Amino acid sequence: MGTATLPPPLTKKDFQTDQEVRWCPGCGDYAILSAVQSVFPELGIKRENFVVVSGIGCSSRFPYYMNTFGFHTIHGRAPAVATGIKAIRPELEVWVATELEVWVATGDGDALSIGGNHTIHMLRRNVGVKVLLFNNKIYGLTKGQYSPTSEFNKKTKSTPFGSLDRPFNPISLAIGSEATFVARSVDVFQGHLKETLKHAAAHKGSAFVEILQNCNIFNDGAWFSLTERDARSEHVMQLEHGKPLVFGKNRDKGIRRKSDGDIEVVQLGNGVTESDLIVHDAHHPRPSYAFLLSHMEHRPGFPTPIGVFRAWDDLPRYEDVMSQQIKDVIAKRGPGDLGKLLRAGDTWEVK
DSSP states (O other): OOOOOOOOOGGGGGGBSOOOOOOOTHHHHHHHHHHHHHHHGGGGGOOEEEEEOSSSGGGGGGHHHSSSSEEEEEEEEEEHHHHHHHTTTTTGSSSSSGGEEEEEEEEEEIIIIIIIIHHHHHHTTOOOOOEEEOOOSSBTTTSSSTTTTTTTTOOOOOTOOOOSSOOOOHHHHHHHHHSSSSEEETTTOOHHHHHHHHHHOOOOSSEEEEEOOBBTTTBTTTTHHHHHHHHHHHHHEOOOOTBOOOSSSTSSSEEOOTTOOEEEESSSBBBBBBGOOOBBBOSSHHHHHHHHHTGGGGTOOOOOEEEEEEEEOOOOOHHHHHHHHHHHHHHOOOOHHHHHHOOOOOOOOOO
């Protein structure tokens, strides 16, 4: 009996196309692309079982640069197309090794403006799709208009006297949509970004990952308060399940629960220890906890959390429920006949 020869393991190079990558030099999209191409080979999934779907925007050129199946759709409709792909391929959802991995690459404008409803409903249905939302707080492809995540009074070409809209909080939106996995990372935090992508890939339902990125042409410095070397430790807090909420250059600050249920920043020492702090629970059953974390950075003196806010693993995926419903109906009523269906009920002839 001969010995089967296993194919060589996939590498980052297997997910790189020969197309010229056409983003502005220094764009955060390059860092995200590099992280995704590094993570995909480690997932143990065949390259032909990946599908990368996008809408419109700088982020949405992503499928061209991934050596996988891809679909560059229309503005805001990537979640709808991705839902359809997952729904019609239930036969690929038996084993992890043959799982059809559908990833959506989208931007703050694409997913939260014209695509807002599609994003919300995909998340609430718990479709097994991974959403990478590139958030640079600006419309980059259309040359610098303010976006749904731009700060209040943002002066741009479309709002020369300042925008009047309050910005969307993508993490809060995802939590409010009952997304079962919600996380955040930063384009230049490559180690953290890759780990976050791996956590998202392991999740079976909808996984929503906000990636803070820089647009060096139209909104340069949008996240410098987090990405500058001296700012990272003082203004960023990494969420780790089962560990206390600690931050600061010397890890000497933390988040404590107040008697009224609110939270506060405390200085460790003088009787205050890590045992007094909130221990992060990504599986917390109530959305109020993750929602509280999602608004933390908007409060004076509070850090910006990155990492996994929520990971619920006990809810069924939409495509699994739909597939089971179809099987149950076929078992009860038979496979059906399309010709009979088209001729059933009231019919008429147009001449």
